[in-house]
Amino acid sequence: MRLGGVLVYLRTMALFVLAWYVGSLLVPSKLLLPSPLAVAAALRDTGLNGELFGNALISLVRLLASLLAAAAIAVPLGLLMGRSRLWNDLLELPVEMLRPIAGIAWIPLALYLFGIGHRLPLFIMFYTAFFPLLVGTAAGAAAVDKRLIAAARTMGLSGPSIMRRVIVPAALPAILVSARLAVAASWTAVVAAELVGAPNGLGYAIEYYRSMLSTPTVMAFIVTIGVLGFLTDKGLRQLSKVLTPWAQTGAAR
Amino acid sequence: MSAPKIRLDCVSKSFGGSVVAVEKLSLDIRDGEFLAIVGPSGCGKTTVLNMLAGLEPLTSGTMTLNGKPIEGPGAERGVMFQDYALFPWRTVRGNVEFGLVYGPAGQGLSPAERTERVERTIEMVGLKGSHEKYPHQLSGGMRQRVALARLMASEPEILLMDEPLAALDAQTRVILQDELLRIWGQDRPATERRTVVFITHAIDEAVFLADRVAVLSSHPGRLKQIIDIDLPRPRGDATRRSGDFARLCQSIWELIREEAYRATMN
Known part of the structure; x- marks a missing residue:
């Protein structure tokens, strides 16, 4: 990142922290709104004793694992749905019925099925990431320029080759955009899933310190989720630049 | 005279049952010739090319390559699309x-x-x-x-080109016309050249490039006339300035003028 960009971020954050600080002076109870200084202290403490990184790492690994699992199924299925009338007819109705249901709505059932542990948050995040990936991939595959397919056909490529050499690369920008949506949605689901169904992770830590009435520490973990959410999105955008340099805004055609 | 490379026999194409794009088109394309197809917009030029490429089925009639019916795309027929269709x-x-x-x-x-x-x-x-x-x-x-x-x-044995130069400015176009002829092999003996079917709406381009120009009429697309272009090869700027060139352009223009005027009214 360029230095100018960093300065813009810092300026925005400084204003935000200042407003927060003033707000915390006006709110009488430290329990309701702790000052940024208290949160910074909590970040330092949990950072030093390893709690912050340990829980963040667990949540991050769960998120990436569930994202990869969701992509492994949703992308091929989305390609089929986008290119084949038959597959689309077959899957459209169940997909459109399951998609509006929030992942966290499955928590009660998932608790019976999986109990408390890794599997419940993994399942909830998998569910949350699955539909943006599926729908985004299907839309991307359906929108592939017909002339590119025609060009490949006139060069004698078979159906599977065209899928691999034309449809997949042409739909890749759309797939990467849907991955960004999936990750953002997964971060919102991670807390809820771990709040209830996991013995560790950022969501678990938030719930634990809530019960201890330590709002600065709760806020410290909330801030961590925000930072991780930002960084994972940044990482995916960087990945899009590397994988699809030809499809960057402005230069694309 | 040898058997034609490609033979179109009474080929018709309609879309959605009602719109007739091409009607009863019969045309022989010879091995190694440069055939240009011209006509006003709406004459079904691109449809003819897509059928030759095997990208669109015929509604009726037959289309054969080396005596065998064309049933789909094949690598022996290469296509250059109007807007290039490059993989971005x-x-x-x-x-x-x-x-x-x-x-x-x-x-x-x-x-x-x-x-x-x-x-x-x-x-x-x-x-x-x-x-x-x-x-x-x-x-x-x-x-x-x-x-x-x-x-x-x-x-490929056969080059199918759909208005490949249409999107270019006038100077680039002239340069690429020259290069196209060079790459096609106008310096080589006719037996070593590839067969080209070249779609264009520009009469001068068709006359400059082709051995024969097939003129189509529009709504529906029918073959109006085939004109032999007997300008000597290799062709270049001198060809463009010659009286024969102007005379051929003029005679083709007269064939399609009325329809071209009508097309501008729609």
Whole structure:
């Protein structure tokens, strides 16, 4: 990142922290709104004793694992749905019925099925990431320029080759955009899933310190989720630049 | 006279049952000839090309290549599309080698032979040094050259070209017309040339390039007349300035003038 960009971020954050600080002076109870200084202290403490990184790492690994699992199924299925009338007819109705249901709505059932542990948050995040990936991939595959397919056909490529050499690369920008949506949605689901169904992770830590009435520490973990959410999105955008340099805004055609 | 390379016999094409794009078109295309098809917009030129490419089925009639019916696309018929249809995620080299690497055209070639042919083709169209550029980094004229290189690299028997020069400015167009004839092989004996079917709406372009010009009428597309272009080869700027050239352009213009005027009214 360029230095100018960093300065813009810092300026925005400084204003935000200042407003927060003033707000915390006006709110009488430290329990309701702790000052940024208290949160910074909590970040330092949990950072030093390893709690912050340990829980963040667990949540991050769960998120990436569930994202990869969701992509492994949703992308091929989305390609089929986008290119084949038959597959689309077959899957459209169940997909459109399951998609509006929030992942966290499955928590009660998932608790019976999986109990408390890794599997419940993994399942909830998998569910949350699955539909943006599926729908985004299907839309991307359906929108592939017909002339590119025609060009490949006139060069004698078979159906599977065209899928691999034309449809997949042409739909890749759309797939990467849907991955960004999936990750953002997964971060919102991670807390809820771990709040209830996991013995560790950022969501678990938030719930634990809530019960201890330590709002600065709760806020410290909330801030961590925000930072991780930002960084994972940044990482995916960087990945899009590397994988699809030809499809960057402005230069694309 | 030998049997035609491609024979269209009473070919008709209608869309959605009502719109007739091409009606009872019969035409023989000879081996090694450069055939241009001209006509006003709406004469079904592009439809004819898509049927030759095997991308669109006929509604009725027959279309044969070397005596066998055309039933789908094939690597022996290379197509150059109006807006180039380059793969935006592949570099110049990636586009040019596409058919050789993933299609049947490269079968029997060693990787070294393939690379050599790709290099030679890129050089031939004047794109040396732009191997690693993506299509969006190229001008219209350069993209057109990439499309031409991609077409030539697979060495198809028949080149089907759909208004490949239509999107270019006048100067670039003249230059690329000259280069097209050079690459096609107008300096070589006629028996060594590839068969070309070239769609255009520009009469001067058709006359400059072709051995024969098929003039279509519009709504529905019918064959109006076939004109032999007996201008000597190799052709160049002197051809463009000659009286014969102007006379041929004029006679074709007179064939389609009335319809062209009518088309501007819609």
